[in-house]
Amino acid sequence: xxxxxxxxxxxxxxxxxxxxxxxxxxxxxxxxxxxxxxxxxxxxxxxxxxxxxxxxxxxxxxxxxxxxxxxxxxxxxxxxxxxxxxxxxxxxxxxxxxxxxxxxxxxxxxxxxxxxxxxxxxxxxxxxxxxxxxxxxxxxxxxxxxxxxxxxxxxxxxxxxxxxxxxxxxxxxxxxxxxxxxxxxxxxxxxxxxxxxxxxxxxxxxxxxxxxxxxxxxxxxxxxxxxxxxxxxxxxxxxxxxxxxxxxxxxxxxxxxxxxxxxxxxxxxxxxxxxxxxxxxxxxxxxxxxxxxxxxxxxxxxxxxxxxxxxxxxxxxxxxxxxxxxxxxxxxxxxxxxxxxxxxxxxxxxxxxxxxxxxxxxxxxxxxxxxxxxxxxxxxxxxxxxx
Amino acid sequence: xxxxxxxxxxxxxxxxxxxxxxxxxxxxxxxxxxxxxxxxxxxxxxxxxxxxxxxxxxxxxxxxxxxxxxxxxxxxxxxxxxxxxxxxxxxxxxxxxxxxxxxxxxxxxxxxxxxxxxxxxxxxxxxxxxxxxxxxxxxxxxxxxxxxxxxxxxxxxxxxxxxxxxxxxxxxxxxxxxxxxxxxxxxxxxxxxxxxxxxxxxxxxxxxxxxxxxxxxxxxxxxxxxxxxxxxxxxxxxxxxxxxxxxxxxxxxxxxxxxxxxxxxxxxxxxxxxxxxxxxxxxxxxxxxxxxxxxxxxxxxxxxxxxxxxxxxxxxxxxxxxxxxxxxxxxxxxxxxxx
Numbered sequence: 001x002x003x004x005x006x007x008x009x010x011x012x013x014x015x016x017x018x019x020x021x022x023x024x025x026x027x028x029x030x031x032x033x034x035x036x037x038x039x040x041x042x043x044x045x046x047x048x049x050x051x052x053x054x055x056x057x058x059x060x061x062x063x064x065x066x067x068x069x070x071x072x073x074x075x076x077x078x079x080x081x082x083x084x085x086x087x088x089x090x091x092x093x094x095x096x097x098x099x100x101x102x103x104x105x106x107x108x109x110x111x112x113x114x115x116x117x118x119x120x121x122x123x124x125x126x127x128x129x130x131x132x133x134x135x136x137x138x139x140x141x142x143x144x145x146x147x148x149x150x151x152x153x154x155x156x157x158x159x160x161x162x163x164x165x166x167x168x169x170x171x172x173x174x175x176x177x178x179x180x181x182x183x184x185x186x187x188x189x190x191x192x193x194x195x196x197x198x199x200x201x202x203x204x205x206x207x208x209x210x211x212x213x214x215x216x217x218x219x220x221x222x223x224x225x226x227x228x229x230x231x232x233x234x235x236x237x238x239x240x241x242x243x244x245x246x247x248x249x250x251x252x253x254x255x256x257x258x259x260x261x262x263x264x265x266x267x268x269x270x271x272x273x274x275x276x277x278x279x280x281x282x283x284x285x286x287x288x289x290x291x292x293x294x295x296x297x298x299x300x301x302x303x304x305x306x307x308x309x310x311x312x313x314x315x316x317x318x319x320x321x322x323x324x325x326x327x328x329x330x331x332x333x334x335x336x337x338x339x340x341x342x343x344x345x346x347x348x349x350x351x352x353x354x355x356x357x358x359x360x361x362x363x364x365x366x367x368x369x370x371x372x373x374x375x376x377x378x379x380x381x382x383x384x385x386x387x
Numbered sequence: 388x389x390x391x392x393x394x395x396x397x398x399x400x401x402x403x404x405x406x407x408x409x410x411x412x413x414x415x416x417x418x419x420x421x422x423x424x425x426x427x428x429x430x431x432x433x434x435x436x437x438x439x440x441x442x443x444x445x446x447x448x449x450x451x452x453x454x455x456x457x458x459x460x461x462x463x464x465x466x467x468x469x470x471x472x473x474x475x476x477x478x479x480x481x482x483x484x485x486x487x488x489x490x491x492x493x494x495x496x497x498x499x500x501x502x503x504x505x506x507x508x509x510x511x512x513x514x515x516x517x518x519x520x521x522x523x524x525x526x527x528x529x530x531x532x533x534x535x536x537x538x539x540x541x542x543x544x545x546x547x548x549x550x551x552x553x554x555x556x557x558x559x560x561x562x563x564x565x566x567x568x569x570x571x572x573x574x575x576x577x578x579x580x581x582x583x584x585x586x587x588x589x590x591x592x593x594x595x596x597x598x599x600x601x602x603x604x605x606x607x608x609x610x611x612x613x614x615x616x617x618x619x620x621x622x623x624x625x626x627x628x629x630x631x632x633x634x635x636x637x638x639x640x641x642x643x644x645x646x647x648x649x650x651x652x653x654x655x656x657x658x659x660x661x662x663x664x665x666x667x668x669x670x671x672x673x674x675x676x677x678x679x680x681x682x683x684x685x686x687x688x689x690x691x692x693x694x695x696x697x698x699x700x701x702x703x704x705x706x707x708x709x710x711x712x713x714x715x716x717x718x719x720x721x722x723x724x725x726x
Contacts, residue, residue: 222402222409225653225706227698229661230679231413234695237683238416320545324665327547328680343548347669352555359555362548370543 041305044382051378054371061368065181066142071151072174073160075137076337080159080169083109085355087120088164088172095127103127106158117354128155164357166345175337176361182338183319184368186253190318191311193257194264199307201261202268206276207295213269220262228259232321236330245336252331256318267310271303305383313376316369323365339365391714399707403700407474410695411458414688421483421686422450448481448689461692474696480689484682489693493675497697500663500674504701506590507598507659508652515602519609523617524636534606541603547665550596554670557592593670597662601655608651609644616640646717652709656702664698 035043046052064071080086089104106128109120136153140146154160163172205216235255239248275281276299284294325331326340327347334341339361345351346358422441429438445451452460459465461480463473472478479489522531616622617640625635667676675694682691 222405225402225657225699225702226406227657227660227664227702229664230695230698233664233680233683234410234413234691235416237686238413240418316543323545324547328665328668330680330683343551346551352551353558356555359551362552365548366544369545370539373539373543 037305041382045378048378048381050374051381054374054378057367057371058375061180061184061364061371064177065184068177068181069139069141070149072171072177073136073150073153073162074171074174075139076170076175076178077335078137078170078174080165080171082169083159083161083165084169085118085167086159086161086165086169087355088357089122089159089161091130091162092127100127101129103129104155104158104160104162106155128158130155130160163360164355166342166358167351172342172357172360175342176339176364179337179339179342179361180364182249182332182336183322183340183365186249186256186322186338187315187319187372189250189253190256190260190322191315193254194260194314194318195307195311197257197261198264199268202265203272203295205265206269206272207291216265216269220266223259223262226259228317228321229324231259232256232325233328233330236325245333248332249336252322252325253318256321260314260318263314264307264310267307268303271306272299275299275302306380309376309379309383312372312379315376316372319365319368319372388714392711395707395710399703402703406699406703407462407696408458410692410699411454411461414692414695415454415457417686420450420688424686425483444481444483461689474693479693482682482687482690484685484687484690489690492690493678493694493697496673496675496678499672500667500676500697501701503590503593503597503663503667503672503674504656504659506594507601507663508655510594510598511601511605511655514598515605515609519606519613520636520641522606522610523613526614538603538606541599542607544599546596546600546662547669549599550593550666550669553592553596593663593666593672596670597659597666600662601659604655605651612644613640616643646713649709649712649716652712653706656705660698660702 045055069075086107086109089107091102091104093099093102095103104127105122105124106126107120107122109118111117112119131153132151134150134153135148136150138146138148161171161173163176165171166175201216201219205213232255235258236252239251239255243251272295281294281298284298289297322331322338323340323343326333326338327343329344332338332341342361343359343365346361351358422445426438426441426445429435429441450457456465459473461473463475463478479493481487482489482492485492518534522534525531619640622635622640625639626632663674664676664679666672667674668680671677675697679691679694681687682694
C-alpha cells in the first residue's frame, strides 16, 4: 500500500515515546490495569463472601473424594448383624463432670417380642474413647495398597455409629462418606458431557448460521419445553439390567448430560453471535487470522468464564437428578452407594417414622446443592470483571 | 392477533409431532417389550392359552411390524389392524400390565395432575407477587433479607426431599397424614362435601411443596425487575408530582415488571411438572407420576408413551397460553413477528 501511495505515508514523531509521561497511573490502578482477566475475576469473586465460603465448603467435600476409605470409620459393606437399625450414638467430651476427650457410650439392645422392634438402651456408666489414626476394617487404598488405617475408629470392642445403622447394620456415616464419591463425581462427569455437547452445538449454530442454526435452535426449544424428570425416568429405564454398575454409572451421567446441554448451547450461540461483531474480531480478521484461530484464540476465551459460571449453576441439577433417579430405584443400584441410593431406603414412610436417621443423607445433598448455587452466583457476577 | 395465533398453533403442532417421535423412540429403546417378556414367561410355565392370548395382542397392536410402522399406527396416520386408530383419533392404546385400555388406567389421574400443577402455578403467583413487591419497595430491610434467605433455601432444597421431611414432621408433630389423596374412610364413597374438603386439605401440602422452588425463583426475578423500574425517571416524576404511592406503584412500574413474569410461566412449567411427578411419588398422590414409574419399569409401552406425551402436551400448551397472554399484554410482540 505504501509503495503505491508514497505521499500518504504516516507521520511518525521522531522523539522517543515515554508512556509514563502521557497519563500517570497510580500504583493502585496500575496493578488493576496490568492484571490478567482471570486475576480480576478472582479479585471480584473474593469480595463475594458467601460465594467464597461456599467454594471452601465444596473444596472440603471434593477433598473427601479420593480419601473416603481413610475417613470413613467402617467399610461401606461391613454388616453388623447385632446392631440393626441402631440409633445414632452421640459424641461426648465430659464424663461425670470430667473431661476425658471424645468418647461414646455403648448401648445394649433388647428385642421386643410384641412389636418386633429392637430397643436400644444407652449405658452411661462406661465411656469408650474414640480412637484416632487407628487400625480398623481392612481395605485397598485406591485399589492397590492393602491397609487398614482410618482417621478415626470405634473404641476397642465397642461400636461407633454416629449416624445410626441401616437395615443390614451398616454404619450410615461411613456409607454417606462413601456415597459422596459417587454423588459428587456424577455432577462433574455429567457437566463435562453437557459442556462438550453445548459447546459443539452452540458453536456450530453460532458459527455456521443459516439452516444449521435454525435446526439447532428448534432442537433446543423442543428439548427445553420437555419436563426433564419423566424423560430421565424413561431413558434410565431403558438401560439394560445386565450392565455392570460402572456402565450404569456412565449411562446415568450421559442421560443427565443429554438433557442439560440446550441451556449451554444457547448461551454459546448468543455469545458467539454478539462477539463476532466486536472490533477486536474485526481487527483480527483484517490482520489475516484464520477462522479457527479467531474462534479458538479470541472468541472462546472471551466467554469461557461465562460458560464456567453457568455450568457451575447446572451441577446441582445433575446431583439432584441422580439423587432423584436413585431414590426412585431407576438410577444407580446397590452395591454402588450414592446419596440417592441411601435415600432409597427412606422411601418407605414406616421406616422413616421408626428410624428417622435414615433421612440423614438429605443433609449433604442440600449442603452441596446450596454451596454450588452460591458459588455459581458469585462466579457469574465475577465472570465479567470489566463491568 | 389471529395470524399470530395461527402461527403459534402451527409451531405447536410441529413441536408435538417431533416430541411424539422422540417419545416413541425412547419407549422403544429397552430391548424387548412387555408382551414378549410375558410370552417367554408363559411358555416356560407351559400356559399355552395365555401365551396364545398374548400373541393375539401382539398382532392386534401390530407389535410384530417394524418400529416406524408401529409409530405411525400409534400416532394414527397409518391404518393398523383396526384401521386408523391412534392418538389423533383419541385411541390411547392398551395397557398390557393392567389389561385395560390406557384411558381407563390413567382416568382421574390426568385431571388430578392438571389440578395440582394449576394449583402450583396459582400458588406461585399469589405468593410471589406480594413478597416481591414488598422486597423491592423496602430493599435491604429485614423483611427483604428474610425473603431472600427463604428464597435461596426454597431454590436449593429439592422438592422430593422437602416432601419427605414434611411427611415425617407433620405426621410426628401434628399427627397429620398428608400422603394419599383423601382420608382412608372416603375411599370408594360418593363425592360429598366432607370428601371434597378432605381432598383439598390433602392437596395443600403437595401444591406448596411443588410450587416452592418456582416461587423462590419468581420472587428473585420479579424483585430485580421491579427494582429496575423503580429507579426510572417516570416513577420518580410520578411520585414527585404527588401521585398516591400505591397508585404510582401499581399502575406503572408493576405492570412493566409483569411482562417477564408471564413469559416465565413457559420456563416454569417443565420444572413444575417434573417436580409434581416426583412429589406425587413420595406423597403417593394418584397423579400420572406413579403410573408412569410402574409403566416404565414393566415396559408397558403404550401406557408409558401416552403419559410422556401427556406431560409434554401439558407443558407445550402451557407455553402457548403464556405466549398468548404475553402477546395480549404487549402489542410489540404480536406486531413484531416474533417466532
